[in-house]
Amino acid sequence: MKTIIRNGIIVTASDTYEADILIEGEQISAIGSGFPLSDATVIDAEGCYIFPGGVDPHTHLDMPFGGTVTKDDFTSGTTAAAFGGTTTIVDFCLTEKGKPLNKAIKNWHKKSKGKAAIDYSFHLMIGEMSDEVLTELPMVIEEEGITSFKVFMAYKDVFQADDATLFRTLLKAKELGALVMVHAENGDVIDYLTKEALANGQTDPIYHALTRPVEAEGEATGRACQLTALASSQLYVVHVSCEEAVKQIERARRAGADIWGETCPQYLTLDIDELRKPDFEGAKYVWSPPLREKKHQDVLWNALRTGGLQTIGSDQCSFDFKGQKELGIDDFTKIPNGGPMIEDRMSILYSEGVAEGKINLNQFVDVTSTRAAKLFGLYPKKGSISIGADADLVIFNPFVVRTISSETHHMKVDYNAFEGKQVKGAVEVVLSKGKVIIQDNEYKGTVGDGTYIKRAKYGQSLRNAAIAEHV
């Protein structure tokens, strides 16, 4: 099976140029011009950009959380991702203290196998560093190809791990070749502040934000950075929302630490006032960390542009407004945390970032695809338009203006945080491993064609990247 994409403008993390792409089977076999058209399916990309498929390093699909389960599962979540131009996700596999890691991983395979529209992989949550966990970790890396571990510094009595666990995870990750990810908020302080708010009768959604101050995120981010330096290890801070956290990451990077930061579309474009909406509508905007004062958005865009932050995750974690967010109608601490973002991640970054002149096209590709592929051991198979890479490609028309709405989105959840927002640019065609899966606003793929990816160890794909860029 041969496909040729003609007349488009190829955009990678480093270059922008006109060329045709020849795809044979699942991979890109040549980039150039004058390919014979006779025995190939030809896609005309005139007037469009061709991006490498998006890599979303942060999703929660089919995940139990806050007394319920996320609305989007591996089928609806990955299909919606594809509509938005994302062709690879890395989802968080939750574990339980005292239970084998192997059991948790099997459970996540059961949720996803045969159900995904695009390729996927897993990060693994570490809640404790027991002897059993230490014994299992080499298997997790060697056999499962799970080369990133997630530690929560918040959600006391649910997911939160102590500093000893974080430190030991950092040491072990260094030894085994994995990247440690942290949710950096001071869970103990937040626990104190939320109890105090409830005792004062402060139950509305806005108190979710007011009890999770920027200092709690800045402090935890700084602590995680210091512990990483002490362990000479490597760290990736997820969903950075504020200046206090950005400063800590930038300072640690300047000092030479191997530390990376992710932010999300919601923190770049929405602010704390969303949580003040009447009739409990503020609950739609309950994320942790919370949405911040507007001034933080400039800091985040600036950090993306100048390299202080390097990736965009969706933190997809969707709950219906009706019946799920409503669990917290009398008590903000019972509102399930998270929102639907997997579909609009790239759209928001293009429209608010590239079209508004805050980042350039190549930076857009880097932060939505290439950098995450490099950090999480997927590059150059993913996140790259190069010979031998998977033909995961997005044909993107920058001239179309469209309106985001839950009426037309493909996530299962009953609202969209960007309802009514006009965005510039639209995904026209998406290919996953050489097959067209999105065209004419329809899903053309086969659910189950998305397969599990075992990832390279941390640093290995950076070395691969260096070699690939060199040849």
Ligand code: URP
């Ligand atoms: O509110 C959020 N972010 N929900 C998802 C879980 C997490 O903390 O990433």
Ligand code: ZN
């Ligand atoms: Zn042209």
Ligand code: ZN
């Ligand atoms: Zn988190």
Ligand code: ZN
């Ligand atoms: Zn998350």
